[in-house]
Amino acid sequence: MEKRGIKSYVIRQGRMSQAQQQAYREQKEKWSLPYEEKALDFTETFPGLDQVVLEIGFGMGDATHQIAFENRDKGYIGVEVHKPGVGKLLDQITKRELTNIRIIEHDACEVVDRMISPASLAGVHIFFPDPWPKKKHHKRRLIQEPFVTELAKRLKPGGYFYAATDWDDYADQMLEVLSANSLLENGFSGFADHQSWRPLTNFEQKGLKKSHEIHEVFFVKK
Numbered sequence: 575m576e577k578r579g580i581k582s583y584v585i586r587q588g589r590m591s592q593a594q595q596q597a598y599r600e601q602k603e604k605w606s607l608p609y610e611e612k613a614l615d616f617t618e619t620f621p622g623l624d625q626v627v628l629e630i631g632f633g634m635g636d637a638t639h640q641i642a643f644e645n646r647d648k649g650y651i652g653v654e655v656h657k658p659g660v661g662k663l664l665d666q667i668t669k670r671e672l673t674n675i676r677i678i679e680h681d682a683c684e685v686v687d688r689m690i691s692p693a694s695l696a697g698v699h700i701f702f703p704d705p706w707p708k709k710k711h712h713k714r715r716l717i718q719e720p721f722v723t724e725l726a727k728r729l730k731p732g733g734y735f736y737a738a739t740d741w742d743d744y745a746d747q748m749l750e751v752l753s754a755n756s757l758l759e760n761g762f763s764g765f766a767d768h769q770s771w772r773p774l775t776n777f778e779q780k781g782l783k784k785s786h787e788i789h790e791v792f793f794v795k796k
């Protein structure tokens with residue numbers, strides 16, 4: 575996708591609240607990592623934490639900070655291109671005094687390609703990725719080959735890939751692509767049970783208001 579120059583996002587214009595602007599100005603340097611064409615060394619990123627989870631497209635970051643708060647023994651790298659969301663998560667990191675989240679404000683496809691070493695991640699979270707519902711836009715969907723293989727390579731054996739969507743045909747695509755991947759095996763038969771530790775996200779709420787059904791997929795690296 576990256577090599578073909580196709581992006582899985584469009585930058586949304588969104589007004590930033592005062593708190594988001596202030597957090598972005600004052601906290602970004604402390605809690606974010608610059609995009610670099612160099613693999614991260616997680617022992618430097620999160621000294622003392624041996625499990626690192628990557629979240630792609632955290633949106634406003636509400637699930638991110640809640641999960642990180644409840645799992646302080648794990649490090650979370652959140653990748654997002656939506657600036658107000660970055661500001662909001664920085665604000666929450668500060669308010670909740672979290673030390674186990676780092677943000678990379680950049681295209682996740684390039685981040686995975688250049689900054690994440692093979693067999694280094696304990697988990698990957700992709701909650702409600704942009705659905706790109708029109709057929710002509712399906713090529714922009716994140717969860718497809720070859721990106722899934724790139725992610726699978728970066729999981730440690732036993733590491734997990736967990737995604738959720740409220741779009742039926744995207745859910746089917748996720749299940750199909752992940753099931754066909756020889757590096758992964760399904761932790762469930764078919765769609766996964768709801769993982770109750772995952773907080774409700776903004777986009778999930780929007781889907782539920784439209785009476786969309788939520789599907790989850792949970793695969794494990796062999």
Ligand SMILES: C[S@@+](CC[C@H](N)C(=O)[O-])C[C@H]1O[C@@H](n2cnc3c(N)ncnc32)[C@H](O)[C@@H]1O
Nearest residue numbers: 583631632633654655681682701702775776777
């Ligand atoms: C539909 S929103 C879901 C946000 C959040 N996970 C939720 O459930 O509320 C998808 C998010 O993924 C981000 N995104 C899409 N492709 C991305 C990429 N390649 N790199 C970083 N962020 C991306 C978008 O900016 C957007 O905020």
